[in-house]
Amino acid sequence: MLPLTEDQVRAALVNASPDERDRMAVPLSFVLADWDHLDFLAWPDPDNRGRGYVVVEHEGVPTGVVVRAASGSRSRAAMCNICHTMQPGNQVSLFTARRAGEPGERADSVGTYICTDLGCHENVRLAAPLAPSEVRASVDRRIDGTRRRVEAFVERVVAPD
Template sequence: MRPLTEEDVRASFVNAVADDLRLLALPADFMITDWDHLDFLAWRDPRSRGRGYVITEIDGRAAGVVLRAAEGVSRARSGMCNLCHTMQPGDQVTLFTARKAGAAGQHGDSVGTYMCADLSCHETVRLAAPLAPNEVRASVDRRIDGTRERTEAFVERVLEGRAA
């Protein structure tokens, strides 16, 4: 991923309203981010556990999405993150929703998917072995590529609202 400044990050959000940008808190380690190692940037807001952010590149440009985490605790024993396809204990997978971009989002349309609760998918797929016995044993490179592609697809679903 190409290096981003704080201004680039704030300008990248396709579904943010003025309050979202005002409340946005960058991750504590933002200044030392190893951009060459990232396929996408994702983090939970350190000031509000209900907010999260994902930034990826779409058509060579940074595209960010403001996320809202579902409230409550999952009763499931386990769940699968739809980005990194990793099985996790139920309390470590959360439903995140994102308001669609443009007019669709202004009318209340949103998309959602289950993600690692701490948004650490980028690191999770780099583990050499799957975390659960029933996970498909794929190469680390294939897991990384798949996670990046699914993250881009999620952001593109949010972007579909711009044309509406």
């Protein structure tokens, strides 16, 4: 990813209201981000439980979405649809994102199951399987797949009807 400032991240949020952009809290690690090794930037909002942010380069432009975790807990293990790792049920949540533009004004949204801590970027870099039945591809293939899946999720948020 190209290095971004906090203001650029705020401006990249395509499905956020001006108030939501103002309230966005960046993680403490933001100033230490190793931009050359980031496929995308994702973090839970430290001030608002259940809200998070995902920023990717979409068509060469930084594009971010606000995501919200559904309430409730799961008791069974689940697989994250972004990094494809098996996690205990309480570590995967259904996240939804209001669509950008007119669809979002009509309250349209998209959703997918994502690691609750939005730590997919790190999870795919683990070499050992997280679950006994989990089959792992090479780390490079997992990184590429994760990047493609997060980009596809953001594309669903920004795509017109």
